[in-house]
Amino acid sequence: MANENGNGNGNGSGVGAKVAERASKVWDDTRGSQAWNSIFRPGSIYRKGYTDSPRNRSYVIMNNVLYHLHPVKVKRHAVKVSYTLCLGGLSFFLFILLTVTGIFLMFFYRPTATEAWDTVKDLETVVAFGSLVRNMHRWGAHLMVLSVFLHMSRVFYHGAYKAPREFNWVIGIVLLLLTLLLSFTGYLLPWDQLALWAVTVGTNMMGYTPVLGSQVKYVLLGSREIGNDTLLRWYVLHVLMLPFVIVIFMAVHFWRVRKDGGISGPL
Ligand code: HEM
Incomplete structure (x- = not known):
């Protein structure tokens, strides 16, 4: 017998709910992702919470495309x-x-x-x-x-x-x-x-x-x-x-x- 969604198997609303649940999970994952945050987080173009240490300096060089054009180390x-x-x-x-x-x-x-x-x-x-x-x-x-x-x-x-x-x-x-x-x-x-x-x-x-x-x-x-x-x-x-x-x-x-x-x- 056809249900209200007209798909005939009687559990159409269950599938609909699952799809909605999945979509909402994907949406939450996307919003929680690093890519989303780095693109849409206000002020993401500024470097924040940066403490000057040798490790952070290398980190900045390794992640900045302009610095990246040159290798981290060069021969003398x-x-x-x-x-x-x-x-x-x-x-x-x-x-x-x-x-x-x-x-x-x-x-x-x-x-x-x-x-x-x-x-x-x-x-x-x-x-x-x-x-x-x-x-x-x-x-x-x-x-x-x-x-x-x-x-x-x-x-x-x-x-x-x-x-x-x-x-x-x-x-x-x-x-x-x-x-x-x-x-x-x-x-x-x-x-x-x-x-x-x-x-x-x-x-x-x-x-x-x-x-x-x-x-x-x-x-x-x-x-x-x-x-x-x-x-x-x-x-x-x-x-x-x-x-x-x-x-x-x-x-x-x-x-x-x-x-x-x-x-x-x-x-
Ligand atoms: C539009 C023309 C060219 C540009 C912009 C260019 C640019 C460069 C740059 C920036 C370097 C790094 C070292 C340096 O400045 O000497 C380099 C290295 C090199 N280029 Fe060119 N180049 C050009 C044409 C050529 C030509 C015509 C050849 C040879 C047929 C050549 C062969 C090489 C080689 C083999 C290296 C490595 C050199 C080494 O390890 O000592 N390049 N090129």
Whole structure:
């Protein structure tokens, strides 16, 4: 016979009560959990009840993401500027600088064949701090290529490409290629004579690749010849795709430095 819930087995309200009881237990457990308390407890973003002791100091370091980027202990030589010359750190700093100045430039630059050069000229002459920021971006790009190359030479000199760091060396090669590609795609964007002919030469060279040459060239130009489509294509590569990919590879690169036991030892 059907009960009031219409489920026919006569104990429907019992099941309903059990579900309600279970739901209320899950709710209580959730509210009592550490995650809930750390997210919703008022004032949870401040550290409370902290007594300064060596144990608590280590605890703070081990739980703070900013401190966590560096290991709790480092080898003495690893923090010596004369060992790494801080070239990897400098390359990373330049990348951040390029990102910040690049975002500024994006507010004014338009990637079309008719407007690109005019907007670059406006940046140089009309926009407040435009010339300064554009030059920071240009010089930063040149310096980054140089610092990445010098960093690679330093790593090579110390033999840090050997086991267990072979994988990180390969990640490094990809980072070098991505840095060069970022530099080359950025070179086109002012759409001046220099840029136009650099891209003509570059894409023609790729056009001579055996078998796939003309297809590769077509993909890079976005058309049969250099024009609006090429500019848009390279702009998207420069401001979106390549930075996105390089950030992922950088994260893996830094993670590997830690996992391979920190910076290699002195010679
Ligand atoms: C965007 C480019 C790059 C960035 C931001 C970067 C960043 C870094 C940083 C911060 C370190 C820690 C030590 C240091 O500063 O020297 C490091 C280490 C290392 N990098 Fe790079 N790197 C880049 C490109 C490269 C390239 C092109 C290579 C080689 C092909 C490479 C291979 C290595 C290796 C093997 C280590 C470990 C070095 C050691 O243990 O002594 N990296 N990188």
